[in-house]
Amino acid sequence: MNNQDVLISMDDALPPTLNSFNLAGNESFLNWLLPIVESLRETEYWNKDHIAKIQSARLEKLFLQLSGNSSFWDNHFRQHDVKPNASSPIDELKKLPIINRDWFLAKKNTFVISPNIREGSLRYFSTSGTTGKVLAGAFTHGEIIVSYLPYFFRHRVFNSIGEFISRKFFLGIGRVLTEQYSSLGDSFILDHFASLEKKEIRNELYKKIKSISPAMLWAYPTTLLEFATYYRDDNIQLPLLAVRTGGEYVTKSQKDFIKVALGTEYIDHYSAREIGSIGTSCDKNPTEGFYHIDRERLIVEVLDDDGGEVPGNTEGNIIITVLDRTTFPLIRYALGDRGKIVSCVCGRTDALIFAGRVGEYILLPSGKRFSVLQFRTIIANLVSFRNIRNFRIVQESLDTLSVSIFFNYEPSSNQIDLFEKILSKTLYDEIKVSIKKVDAGFFKAGKSKVFENLKRG
Ligand SMILES: [Zn+2]
Numbered sequence: 001m002n003n004q005d006v007l008i009s010m011d012d013a014l015p016p017t018l019n020s021f022n023l024a025g026n027e028s029f030l031n032w033l034l035p036i037v038e039s040l041r042e043t044e045y046w047n048k049d050h051i052a053k054i055q056s057a058r059l060e061k062l063f064l065q066l067s068g069n070s071s072f073w074d075n076h077f078r079q080h081d082v083k084p085n086a087s088s089p090i091d092e093l094k095k096l097p098i099i100n101r102d103w104f105l106a107k108k109n110t111f112v113i114s115p116n117i118r119e120g121s122l123r124y125f126s127t128s129g130t131t132g133k134v135l136a137g138a139f140t141h142g143e144i145i146v147s148y149l150p151y152f153f154r155h156r157v158f159n160s161i162g163e164f165i166s167r168k169f170f171l172g173i174g175r176v177l178t179e180q181y182s183s184l185g186d187s188f189i190l191d192h193f194a195s196l197e198k199k200e201i202r203n204e205l206y207k208k209i210k211s212i213s214p215a216m217l218w219a220y221p222t223t224l225l226e227f228a229t230y231y232r233d234d235n236i237q238l239p240l241l242a243v244r245t246g247g248e249y250v251t252k253s254q255k256d257f258i259k260v261a262l263g264t265e266y267i268d269h270y271s272a273r274e275i276g277s278i279g280t281s282c283d284k285n286p287t288e289g290f291y292h293i294d295r296e297r298l299i300v301e302v303l304d305d306d307g308g309e310v311p312g313n314t315e316g317n318i319i320i321t322v323l324d325r326t327t328f329p330l331i332r333y334a335l336g337d338r339g340k341i342v343s344c345v346c347g348r349t350d351a352l353i354f355a356g357r358v359g360e361y362i363l364l365p366s367g368k369r370f371s372v373l374q375f376r377t378i379i380a381n382l383v384s385f386r387n388i389r390n391f392r393i394v395q396e397s398l399d400t401l402s403v404s405i406f407f408n409y410e411p412s413s414n415q416i417d418l419f420e421k422i423l424s425k426t427l428y429d430e431i432k433v434s435i436k437k438v439d440a441g442f443f444k445a446g447k448s449k450v451f452e453n454l455k456r457g
Contacts, residue, residue, distance in 0.1 A: 003039035007296050008057045010036050011146045011324050019141035023149070024183045025166050033153060037161060040154040043296055044348050051295045051350070052090065058323035059089040059299070065326050072107075073329065093299065093332065098307050098319055100334040101127075101135045122327065123179065127273045135274055137328035146324050147276030148180040151294045155280060157216075157242045157265045170216035170244070171209060174223040186212055196226045206236060215241045221250040221258075225385065228261035240264045246271060251377050252286045254385055270354060272335060275322055284346040288377060289354035292344065297324050300352065301332075302341050315340045315355050363454050364430045365398050372451045378426055379403060382419060387411075390443050395454040401427070404436045406443065 001009075015028045023029045043051065063084035066073035077084060082092045123144060126136040139147075153161055165184060170177075174190040188208050195201050205227075217240060219227065224243055240262055246269040259266045268281035270291045278298065279291030293300050302316040303309060310316040318337045322330040338355045354373075361369040372393065379391065389406040396402055403423065411419075416435050423433040 001035075003042045004054055004057075006035050006039040007043065007054050008061075010150065011142065014142050014146060016142070018145060020144055020179045020181075021183050023145070023165065024168060029145075030162055030165060033150065033165075034161060036150045037153045037158075040150055040296060041156070044154070044292065046349075048349060054296055055299050055323065056089050058297075059093060059321070060085065062323055062326065062329070062331075063089060063092070066329060069326075090299070093321060096332050098303070098317075098332050098334050099330075100336065104135055104137075125273050137274055139325055139327045143325050143327060144180045144276075147297060147322070148271075151277040151280065151297070152181075152269075155242075155265075155267055157267070164215060168212055169214060170218055171212060171214040173205065173217055173219040173227060175219060177218065181218075185214070185216075185218065190223070196223070196230060202230055202234065206234075209238060213239065215239070217243045217262075217264075219243070219245060220248045221245045221254055222248065222390075224258050225254055228258045229386070232261050242267050244269060249289065249373055249376060251380050251385070252288055253381065255286070257386075270352075274328070275320055275330060275333075275335065276325070278320070279352055282344055282346055282348070282351070285344050285351075287353060289339075289373065290342075290344075290351060291354065292348055292351050295350055298322060300341070300350075302339060310340075313340055313342060317358065318352070318354075360451055360453065362393075362395055362401060362427065362431070363398065364427060366428075366430055368428070368430075370427055372453075375423075375426065376450065379405075379423070382422060383407075383411075389440070392443070392450055392452075394452045395431075398454065399431050400434070401431050402434050402436055404438045404442060406438050406440060411437075 006013075010032075014032055018026065018029055018032075043054070063077065063082070067077055067084045068074075076096075080095045080097065082095050084092075086092045122138040122140060124136065124138045126134050153164075158164055168184060168186045170181070170185040172185060172187040174188070176187050176189065177185045186208075188205050190196065190201070196205075217224070217227075224245060242265040243258060243262060244267040250268060255266050255268070258264075265283065266281070268291070270278045270280070272278060276297070277294050279293045281290060282292055299321040301309070301319040301321075302314075303319050304316050315338055318335050318339050320330060320333050320335055322333070336358050338358055339352050340355065342351050342353055343349050344351045356371055356373040360372040362372060362375060363369060375393065379393075380388065383405065387408045389408055391403060391405045394402050394404070416437075420433050420435055423435075424431060427433065
């Protein structure tokens with residue numbers, strides 16, 4: 001089979017006995033995975049038209065499976081005149097409306113889960129609800145494997161995959177591994193963000209690390225930053241290949257610090273519970289929020305608020321069609337994130353720069369908007385992230401904004417004045433920024449959101 005066919009048929013080829021919990025040391029998993037990863041490492045350099053052939057074939061399969069097995073989706077397609085076996089499935093796709101969490105919630109979720117096409121029990125999930133709307137759905141064991149693992153292993157740091165998956169080869173620090181990785185890794189749970197401060201906790205962690213000898217660490221960037229600081233000071237040496245983060249914005253200076261302190265590759269992963277793997281950072285591109293998209297399993301569109309295509313290199317709403325999930329299909333789904341499609345210096349095409357959640361903007365009196373992600377980066381660079389334990393931004397009114405910072409040191413009032421002046425200037429002096437010194441307790445009372453936008457109304 002050629003690379004294209006391997007990728008088109010990867011879900012059908014998955015051995016039915018596999019599930020998330022029996023992957024380590026499993027030969028049938030390895031035999032399935034290896035040709036797929038090899039193909040993915042080829043296709044990442046393919047041009048858009050060539051990739052579209054894989055996408056079209058998988059999309060046609062999805063249309064046919066859904067229209068044949070789910071009256072809900074069959075009706076949805078008919079309503080919008082989508083012909084499942086038309087010659088250009090991608091043109092058919094564009095007839096469908098953009099859907100989002102509200103759309104699913106209005107359908108009361110259960111109506112959209114089509115009959116399970118594969119054998120095996122369903123796994124239920126719900127999204128984290130950071131947007132205030134929890135989306136609940138389901139997928140099969142097979143769908144979990146297909147939608148994550150090949151894209152995880154496509155990174156070239158995994159040169160001898162067989163060795164890695166013969167054991168638990170990575171360790172989650174401060175986070176429990178999600179189901180798809182559970183048989184391949186282990187976790188070290190931390191009570192809260194600051195507990196690596198304690199020497200005895202660190203010693204326990206080092207003991208755990210020595211006992212499983214992980215090739216990779218997995219954590220939130222804030223945890224890794226702290227770990228990297230101590231790692232150096234405690235003079236620890238471990239045979240680490242890579243660190244992997246996800247789910248939190250990370251600046252270039254933070255990445256560089258972690259890479260140097262731990263002497264590893266840095267892999268930043270963009271994913272969403274309801275979608276699976278979306279993309280992975282590029283070693284050759286330090287742009288913040290930059291990811292190469294998993295185009296072999298996703299069709300990603302960037303559209304304006306009215307659903308129109310935006311010109312290349314322009315920011316818009318990220319709309320995703322997932323090609324390998326039939327249990328809880330996502331077809332032209334607005335994830336709620338914004339970004340833009342770009343190309344990369346490494347030669348790979350169709351990358352994405354994540355620009356933040358919808359609504360994560362500071363509104364200025366003049367009507368302009370300022371990205372919170374950008375503002376966060378400016379704070380981190382201004383104060384230096386090593387001096388910040390945690391912070392929170394609240395836009396209190398159209399012309400006032402407060403930044404509550406839990407400092408690692410005692411800043412002078414002159415310094416605070418200077419920070420305030422620079423941050424106000426960043427917002428074109430249209431908004432008065434005030435800095436409040438707070439302690440750990442401030443962040444415990446349900447105030448985990450980094451940004452609270454202006455409530456209008
Ligand atoms: Zn690249």
